[in-house]
Amino acid sequence: MKLTMLGTGHAAAVECYNTCFVLSEKDKYFLIDAGGGNQILMQLKKAGIPVEQIHDIFVTHEHIDHLLGVFWMIRIIGQKINQKKYEGDLNIYCHSELAGKIESIARLTIMPKIIRLLGGRIRIVAVEDGEKRKIIDHKVKFFDIGSRKAKQYGFTLKLDNERKFTCLGDEPYNPENYEEVRKSEWLMHEAFCLYSQNERFKPYEKSHSTVKDACQAAAELKVPNLILYHTEDENLPRRKHMYTEEGRQYYRGNLFVPDDLEVIKL
Template sequence: MKITMLGTGNATVTECYNTCFVLSGDGKHMLVDGGGGNTVLRRLKQAGTDWKDIRDIFVTHKHIDHLLGIIWMARMICQNMSRGTYDGEARIYAHDEVIALIDDMARKLLSAKESAFIGKRLHLITVGDGEEREIIGRKFAFFDILSTKAKQYGFCMDLGGGEKLTCCGDEPYNECERRYAEGSKWLLHEAFCLHSQAGTFKPYEKHHSTVKDACELAERLGVKNLLLYHTEDKNIKNRKELYTAEGRRYYHGNLYIPDDMETIEL
């Protein structure tokens, strides 16, 4: 298994793309979120992944920096189904509110000829809190992170051999996620900025974490590998160095601060 970070930034970044990524293994790919626009198509091309090979998509929540790229994916899928240049089926997974929103937007924004494939070959699949599904040959458990901003789900993926990867979405860890996050081989967690710059970026006002917060959490939960994303972009040139230096003070596992388009073996 590997993860390719198509984007690593927060909602308003301009120096990188919004946070979204692809999980790949055994020739299968799952896209998680889509960023805020059709840059997701460019990022997939740059990664050497044909968008037509993305047959499974998971959307964490409705914020535009996660959702709008999914509408572009839906357009490309349905358009090519209509043209006879897309074989088989595709699936989008999310909680009920996001599924309803995608269905409504797609039917309003796509042509009738394209939207006719929604529910027939492009399946919009609602997942519930604690629900398990097999996707890309792996077992996924989805969970409500109990966001106070917009309903949001994370997930835990079975890596085999008793190991797991847990994605906490783009908000700080909530104790309701402990059963999934604790002891994870990989934890994907947001880190809006350096703790030393919290006064500048005000992460807590936006319900986000600092690097220090995320690293202290991973240390406490016994996480082996911590991957930080959904950051500000004012420190983008030195982000990896700066975030790593701060994080190492609080976390003693393997710390990853990926750039856009970076691929990491899981």
């Protein structure tokens, strides 16, 4: 299993793409969020991931930096279906409140010859808190992260030998999700900025966390592998070094601060 970070930036980042990533194994791909625009298509191309091979997308929540790229995926995959260049179906997973919004926006913005595929070969699949699905041949469990803003879901995915990969969405770890997160081999946690720069970037006003907060949470949970993402972009050239340096003060496991298009073997 590989994780390809298509984007690592927060909503207003312009020096890197908005946070979204792909989990892949052999020729099967699971796209999580799609960023804020059609640059999702460029990022997939740069990563060497064929759109024709993506059959599963999960949308964590309704914020535009995670959602808008999904409509480009619907459009392009819909075109390929109509051109008989896409085998199988596309499943777009999200919580029930978001499912109707995605369909409504799609119907307002995408041409009828593609919209007619909704409910057929393009399906918007509403999932509930605690619901389990099999995606790219792995067990996936969705859960409500308890967001204080827009309703948002994270997920766990079982790797080989029952190792667990957990994505918390783009908000700090919530102790209410302890049962979902505990015993995770891998944890993805947002880190809006360095703790030393929290007065400058004010992550807490946005319901986000710092590198220090994310690393302390991972240390308390005894997670051996931590991936930090959804960051500011002003420190981008030195982000990996700066975030790793601060993180090492609070976390002794394997710390990853990926750049856009970086691949991590799980």
